[in-house]
Amino acid sequence: MRRVVAGADAFVDGSLQPLDIVIDDGVIAALVPRGNEVEAGEVIDGSGLVAIPGGVDVHVHTRDPGYTHKEDIWTCSQAAAAGGYTTIFGMPNVDPPTMRTDDLAYVMSLYAAKSLVDYNHNPAAKLLDQIAPMAEMGVRAYKIYMVVDTGRTYPHPAAIGVHDHGELYEAMKEVAKTGLRLMVHPHDQSIMDVVEQSYWKIDDRSPQAYARTLAVDDGLIWDLATATLLRLAEATGCRLHIVHAQTTRQIEMITAARERGVDVSAETNHWTIFLGNWTDVETMGSYALSYWVPDHHKAAVWDALRNGTIDMLSSDHAPHTREEKDIGWEDAWAAHTGTPGIQYQLPLMLDAHHAGKLTLERVVDLCCTAPAERFGLDQKGSLAVGKDADIVLVDLEKQWTITNDSVLSKIGWTPYDGRPCQGAVSRTLVRGTDVYVGGAIVGRPGHGRLAEAKG
Ligand SMILES: [Zn+2]
Structure with a gap:
């Protein structure tokens, strides 16, 4: 019809x-x-x-299979639909973790049965002999975590982490052969290890200590990893996608790498620009991820969103239960990290547009057009014949207030309640x-x- x-x-x-x-x-x-x-x-x-065109979110934790007490593909895709997202890409930190063709076939069958919106899935580029065969199955990108969880076993399961430059180098060479993009969470674990130990020694495991650790030395943990990744991308020809672009130096390095011809795209996440003030860390603790992005970096991120240096906004939708978050008031290292966001990210961007921070053109490009283009979805991302x-x-024009009552995610809370x-x-x-x-x-x-x- x-x-x-x-x-x-x-x-x-x-x-x-x-x-x-x-x-x-x-x-x-x-x-x-x-x-x-x-x-x-x-x-x-x-x-x-x-x-506007349907949103394309390439970084979504559906928690399915394996962690369906937090979320499943049906509930996650409902939150996406309500949030204006018509395509979602899931992530490999599910159980079984997506590393092999049979894991991928299984997770794809779950989307086919449950998803309300269109989908794809980013498997882990962990097992070299599985990378090319998974490309044949229609994926558009792979994911690598440079993070090791200390004090908890989730959300960065050890099995899919890559923490060694040699291993990263080999994986990027293999991904380069497929022509697909490699998404990486930039993180220098060895710096994180020594800094967190300095807090543990004085028995400080508060959300504030966790936040200070991650943001140590003005973003050292993120910047070092980003420098490594960009140099490896240049060496291997691997198309790179940096998640969590949120510091001035990352933005400078991405710009310089592009000038040398490196094919790098970058995303920032709703929590970088709408949460992550020191007050949020103080009042929300692990509910705000205990993630602190100091204000001068935030200003640079807004500029990069306006001028396109940061290509896209992804939700990194990461639902966890209240129990998994509440433990963070005692021990922020034991709380599961990440925060949900796919349902409210686009409205918050429209609100930012209303406040004069971004043109509507930039909002549409960041949330819809650029992710479709960078991840090769020819049928998505714009309104065209x-x-x-x-x-x-x-x-x-609609003025409303975000509340926990409207949350379609299984967990029933949003860090934006009351906004x-x-x-x-x-x-x-x-x-x-x-x-x-x-x-x-x-x-x-x-x-x-x-x-x-x-x-
Ligand atoms: Zn993530």
Whole structure:
């Protein structure tokens, strides 16, 4: 059945235009000037709203399989739909961890059965002989963690970590052969080890100590790892994606590497710009990840989001239960790190747009277009004829307050509880089908499909 989104201002070719969107078989069939008569089985009234492309979030922890007491693919994909995300990429720190073709086939079967939105999955680039065969299965990227968990066994299981430069070098050479992107969490564990021990010696395991450890010497732990990764990418030709880009030096290094021709993309995460003040560390402890990004870095990150040096915003949606967080008040090293965010990231970006921090063009590029482009999803990321009809209707004027009651994630809490916001997701379509309408999930598990390169 032909559907038409009529009356909305559509974000097309970098600006808002009075165009109605004609959808045939899940694909955008035409963009026609508002008021032109179009024959359709159903007209979706977009009056007063803005139509943007569906969000693409390449960094999402669905917790499925293995940690489904925190989240599963069905609940995670509902939070995505409500948050205006129509494509999600899962991560390998599930159980079994995604390292081999059979692990990948299993997790792909779970998405096919449960996901409301389109999906892909980033397996770990840990076993060299598994890297090429997993590329054949349609993945768009791999993931490497340079982190070792001390004091807990999750969320960075030892089995999939890579902490040795030689091992990293070999993995990057292997990924380079596939032409796909390697996502890396930059982290220098040996610096982390000595700094955390200095706090443990004085028996300080508070969230503040944890935050000071991670941010030691103005971001040393993140900067050293980023320098290593960029040099290795230059040496191996591996296309690199840096997650958690959040310091001035990282931004400078990324810029310099690009000037030398290194293919590097970078993301920052909602918590870097919307949480992570020292007050958040003090009042929220491990609920704010105990993650502290000092203010002068935040200013640089906002600049990099505005000028495109940081390509995209990813949620790093990382749900944990209250029990797994509360333990952090006693021992921040025992709390599971990460914080949920996929449901509220886009509204918070619209709010930032309203506050004059970003143009709407930058919001759409950061959340939708750039991730689709950098990860080779030809059918996603923009409103154009022939693309998938992944459409989000947003209300730029709506003022509301984020509350725990609205959380669709299994864990039932958000670090943004109580935060006022201007800008809301009104309706989400995945390939022309409604998945979220006016506050309610309307789609079914298994609607999502593997998001691939067109080929
Ligand atoms: Zn992550």
